[in-house]
Amino acid sequence: MVFNYDASDPLAVITAAPPSETPEQKAAREEREAESRRISNQIDEELRLHKADLKKHEQMVKILLLGQSESGKSTTLKNFRMQFAAENWAKERASWRTVIQLNLVRSVNAILDAVKHPDADDGSKIPLTEKHQLLAIRLSPLRRVEEDLKRLLGAAANPVEVAVPSSPTRTVSPRPSAEFYVRSWEWQSFVEASQNRSENSHPRTRHEGANSIDISEIIARCSEDIRELWEDDIIQDMVKRRGLRLEDSATFFLNASERIAARDYHPGDDDVLRARLLCRNIVPLSWTSNLASDGKTLTWKLYDVGGSRTQRQAWLPYFEQVTAIIFLAPISCFDERLAEDPRVNRLEDSFILWKAICSSQLLKSTTMIIFLNKIDLLAKKIANGVMVRQFLPSYADRPNETKAVVKYLKTKFRDTARNYSPEPRTCHIYATTVVDTHETAQILVSVRDGIMREHLKKATLM
Ligand SMILES: Nc1nc2c(ncn2[C@@H]2O[C@H](COP(=O)(O)OP(=O)(O)OP(=O)(O)O)[C@@H](O)[C@H]2O)c(=O)[nH]1
Numbered sequence: 001m002v003f004n005y006d007a008s009d010p011l012a013v014i015t016a017a018p019p020s021e022t023p024e025q026k027a028a029r030e031e032r033e034a035e036s037r038r039i040s041n042q043i044d045e046e047l048r049l050h051k052a053d054l055k056k057h058e059q060m061v062k063i064l065l066l067g068q069s070e071s072g073k074s075t076t077l078k079n080f081r082m083q084f085a086a087e088n089w090a091k092e093r094a095s096w097r098t099v100i101q102l103n104l105v106r107s108v109n110a111i112l113d114a115v116k117h118p119d120a121d122d123g124s125k126i127p128l129t130e131k132h133q134l135l136a137i138r139l140s141p142l143r144r145v146e147e148d149l150k151r152l153l154g155a156a157a158n159p160v161e162v163a164v165p166s167s168p169t170r171t172v173s174p175r176p177s178a179e180f181y182v183r184s185w186e187w188q189s190f191v192e193a194s195q196n197r198s199e200n201s202h203p204r205t206r207h208e209g210a211n212s213i214d215i216s217e218i219i220a221r222c223s224e225d226i227r228e229l230w231e232d233d234i235i236q237d238m239v240k241r242r243g244l245r246l247e248d249s250a251t252f253f254l255n256a257s258e259r260i261a262a263r264d265y266h267p268g269d270d271d272v273l274r275a276r277l278l279c280r281n282i283v284p285l286s287w288t289s290n291l292a293s294d295g296k297t298l299t300w301k302l303y304d305v306g307g308s309r310t311q312r313q314a315w316l317p318y319f320e321q322v323t324a325i326i327f328l329a330p331i332s333c334f335d336e337r338l339a340e341d342p343r344v345n346r347l348e349d350s351f352i353l354w355k356a357i358c359s360s361q362l363l364k365s366t367t368m369i370i371f372l373n374k375i376d377l378l379a380k381k382i383a384n385g386v387m388v389r390q391f392l393p394s395y396a397d398r399p400n401e402t403k404a405v406v407k408y409l410k411t412k413f414r415d416t417a418r419n420y421s422p423e424p425r426t427c428h429i430y431a432t433t434v435v436d437t438h439e440t441a442q443i444l445v446s447v448r449d450g451i452m453r454e455h456l457k458k459a460t461l462m
């Protein structure tokens with residue numbers, strides 16, 4: 001008996017015709033086989049179309065965070081990370097301890113520097129007592145700690161650089177020490193490596209300066225003195241009177257100094273959010289989301305670029321194919337001036353920047369979102385009696401109240417978008433305090449949904 005199949009193919013054995021097949025059976029079998037082939041071809045075609053469709057719908061949303069330096073771009077990015085890339089956020093949290101320690105130590109050293117020098121305005125000396133001098137001596141190890149922390153974050157392969165800080169309008173005191181940059185986000189692996197080395201090495205075998213355990217120990221020993229310095233009336237008066245410009249997060253960390261200086265300190269979400277670390281290279285935050293129930297995915301890429309005037313030249317290449325721009329205007333800065341150009345008011349600079357972005361042909365179909373940011377600081381200034389109209393004459397005799405200022409500025413930004421955009425567009429404006437994670441979380445969901453809706457609308461029209 002000869003079977004008409006290839007015995008080496010197990011599938012052929014199973015599907016071969018039976019040896020004693022009648023002509024009717026043969027016709028019925030061939031009909032069934034033809035039907036199977038037709039169904040199989042149909043499935044193949046459906047699969048091919050599905051694949052093409054998937055490819056077509058592996059869409060990307062590209063968002064740029066823009067705004068002047070210290071407007072809150074990186075803080076907003078951290079909020080996005082916390083909400084949409086939560087796994088990495090949790091993994092990275094421990095390494096932020098080093099950055100937070102640096103933020104705290106820099107502020108303490110900045111205060112110590114400021115009390116050493118007479119006022120730049122009137123040459124007056126601060127009435128320092130013996131207690132202050134003793135505090136300065138006891139806190140002197142923090143100078144070395146600042147350098148060690150910078151080295152830990154920057155590491156030898158990535159030398160640190162400095163940036164010029166901003167200064168306020170009302171006073172002449174610049175921020176006491178220059179800002180600190182790392183060149184890449186690799187700082188996290190440097191810190192982790194140091195933490196591992198610290199745990200595994202004997203102190204006497206180390207020869208490369210203090211490690212994170214040594215540093216934490218020195219800071220812990222200085223904890224009481226840091227608190228005493230910060231709570232001292234003369235020091236507080238000097239910070240206020242001289243307008244010593246500490247970073248916005250400095251007060252937050254100085255108020256929490258005992259908690260941060262503790263040997264077993266673990267940073268919380270709010271601490272990481274407030275920690276400021278400038279980074280030279282731009283790495284987008286990426287995450288994916290499902291577009292709808294049919295399983296199509298959307299890849300999100302969020303870019304955070306440096307905001308100082310010198311860094312803005314590097315923005316242009318990022319304008320290609322931008323889905324949305326989130327523009328941050330820190331409106332509490334109505335009484336401050338730019339570090340890069342002390343002739344320019346910071347709010348004025350935000351308006352100039354916003355106008356330029358709205359006017360751009362390249363961005364004519366980009367979704368525009370504005371965060372009028374630092375509402376908490378605006379409210380504080382107003383509560384302290386700072387008059388908005390003194391710095392913004394067009395505000396005229398409107399009430400010196402946060403709500404009224406926000407409303408006025410919303411209209412200003414909206415009018416600029418309306419008057420300067422090459423094509424009509426909607427502009428979504430939010431009043432934000434991006435250091436408030438809870439409030440920001442709700443805003444980000446609304447922002448995300450808005451961007452997605454507009455993206456899908458445009459994709460359907462194309
Ligand atoms: N109080 C308060 N502080 C804020 C707010 N937004 C940002 N900050 C603080 O302002 C400082 C600057 O914020 P960043 O997010 O680093 O600013 P940036 O726009 O990324 O600045 P560059 O990287 O220099 O362009 C940080 O110390 C933040 O903690 C806010 O709404 N309220």
Ligand SMILES: [Mg+2]
Nearest residue numbers: 073074305306
């Ligand atoms: Mg930044």
